[in-house]
Amino acid sequence: MNPGPQIQFYLFGNELFPITDTLIVGWVSVIIILLGAKYLTSQLSIRPNGKQNIAEFMIELIYQQIEPMLPGEGWRFLPFIATIFIYIGVGNLIGVVPGVTSPTGDLNTTLGLALVVFIVVQYEGMREYGVWGYIKGFAEPVIFLLPINVIGELAKPISHSFRLFGNIVGGGIIITLIYQAAPALIPVPLHAWFGVFVGAIQALIFGMVAIAYISVAKS
């Protein structure tokens, strides 16, 4: 039983481009998000109707998470953070469908997202203090702490990506084991717990930690 992504076929028949099941489900969730966004924003008006209320509610919910930690820059970071929230949320919740692997249960997905967050954090720190000022910030308060600070900075994307990956894969392994022991009825509450609850919490946490890293780099 290998819990990792399974290779389905090769793009162009070339061994350099393996297409895994998590990648396919990732594309499907992107299409779901695109169609959902198209549908929710198809009839925008000054006086919101049902669909527009849902979209505005989601956007304001995410905005209210960003604004207290990055005062005055909520709208600037909203597209980035909302993308993380919505993509990881859909990617986690799509794993509830039996036989579908979550795209976030693949280290390639989570490490890619964590590296994007890492680059944004470095860029924001340099934008705030200047390139030299930001690099000099690692050698504070004393120069001897420089290696520890650098290692601590490099450990951020690792713990950030493995947190999501470990939670989703761990839940998947437990559900697979239960399926082998008791295939009927018993896995249903476990799907509710590991799929819906842990998935939603982990999507929230991934976005919150991204906001916190940006906020730490700017302060």
Added chain:
Amino acid sequence: MIEFTPEVANTVITTASYVAAGAAMMAGMGPGIGMGFAAGKATSAVRRQPEARGPIITTMLLGQVISASTGIYSLVIAIFLIYGI
């Protein structure tokens, strides 16, 4: 000095890495205790100031996430031990 055949040596290494992976996941105890402690403190804080529920839960989640990092590192090491050999 006893000479082992490569098969025996590989079996011993695989067995040892599985046992070590199990032992590494004992590090899950620490984050569990710490996160439960943070949740308990947050509960009493909400009980004292129910109007500050939102910020308290956000702060609690962030602190729990940082303290869960040690457990994540042990998970990384366990995964390397199982699949990296």
